[in-house]
Amino acid sequence: MSAPLLRVESLTAGYGAAPVLQDVAFVVPAGTIAAVVGPNGAGKTTLLRALSGSLPSIQGTISVSGTSLRGVPTEKLVHHGVAHVPEGRGVIGELTVDENLRLGGCGERIAPTPSVPSRKCTRCSSRSPGAATARGTSLRRGTANARDRTRLVARPTLLLLDEPSLGLAPRIVDLIMTTLRDLRDRTGLTVVLVEQNAHSALPISDQAIVLSLGRVAIATSAAELAHDPEFRTTYLGF
Ligand SMILES: Nc1ncnc2c1ncn2[C@@H]1O[C@H](COP(=O)(O)OP(=O)(O)OP(=O)(O)O)[C@@H](O)[C@H]1O
Numbered sequence: 001m002s003a004p005l006l007r008v009e010s011l012t013a014g015y016g017a018a019p020v021l022q023d024v025a026f027v028v029p030a031g032t033i034a035a036v037v038g039p040n041g042a043g044k045t046t047l048l049r050a051l052s053g054s055l056p057s058i059q060g061t062i063s064v065s066g067t068s069l070r071g072v073p074t075e076k077l078v079h080h081g082v083a084h085v086p087e088g089r090g091v092i093g094e095l096t097v098d099e100n101l102r103l104g105g106c107g108e109r110i111a112p113t114p115s116v117p118s119r120k121c122t123r124c125s126s127r128s129p130g131a132a133t134a135r136g137t138s139l140r141r142g143t144a145n146a147r148d149r150t151r152l153v154a155r156p157t158l159l160l161l162d163e164p165s166l167g168l169a170p171r172i173v174d175l176i177m178t179t180l181r182d183l184r185d186r187t188g189l190t191v192v193l194v195e196q197n198a199h200s201a202l203p204i205s206d207q208a209i210v211l212s213l214g215r216v217a218i219a220t221s222a223a224e225l226a227h228d229p230e231f232r233t234t235y236l237g238f
Pocket residue numbers: 015020038039040041042043044045046047196
């Protein structure tokens with residue numbers, strides 16, 4: 001097993017006085033995919049927000065490659081190799097596809113960064129029907145998975161993805177999952193994959209973390225969870 005890339009210990013976090021996440025702990029080894037699944041309101045999105053430094057109230061330890069992320073603002077995460085693709089909102093509609101891709105590389109919402117080579121952006125946007133000069137809003141229709149690419153331009157070591165399958169056709173969901181698996185296998189990318197769609201996420205994941213009421217209810221291998229009869233009936237429906 002490779003060394004831990006992400007380590008979360010005693011994480012308690014939320015939006016105000018009452019914490020949503022309580023005493024959450026897990027480790028994600030480098031070059032693996034951890035699926036985070038669980039029912040609506042379990043705290044999956046809150047967990048990603050805590051990891052990406054966008055929650056007001058947080059206790060515990062979050063470290064990437066041994067470096068603490070406590071106090072690191074969201075816009076500086078990219079310098080620690082972390083990219084966060086929030087649920088459904090990774091694209092700025094007023095900007096062009098090309099501009100969105102550049103922003104994905106710099107972690108700033110204002111000026112495109114000169115440090116992201118434009119050929120990388122061109123390579124990404126050329127794969128998107130609609131091309132570089134289309135408005136970002138167009139990505140929400142035919143090519144929603146391009147929002148994930150906007151973060152991949154930064155060449156992260158850790159990708160935090162919130163429900164990438166949401167609202168997409170099964171064919172596109174399959175494409176996203178196989179792309180994540182290939183990125184892990186080819187580049188050693190480490191992924192925390194939040195998904196309601198456990199059916200699609202578990203086959204490409206190494207480990208699975210089930211959140212329930214803000215706590216880790218089950219932490220096991222993805223293959224084991226997929227074959228857990230209780231989990232299958234509760235979450236997969238068969
Ligand atoms: N901005 C917010 N302010 C206050 N409470 C919030 C906020 N966002 C979420 N919550 C609460 O935090 C809890 C966990 O919500 P969260 O969105 O993390 O769940 P989730 O597992 O991502 O659910 P879903 O599967 O619906 O996306 C819920 O009780 C929710 O009402």
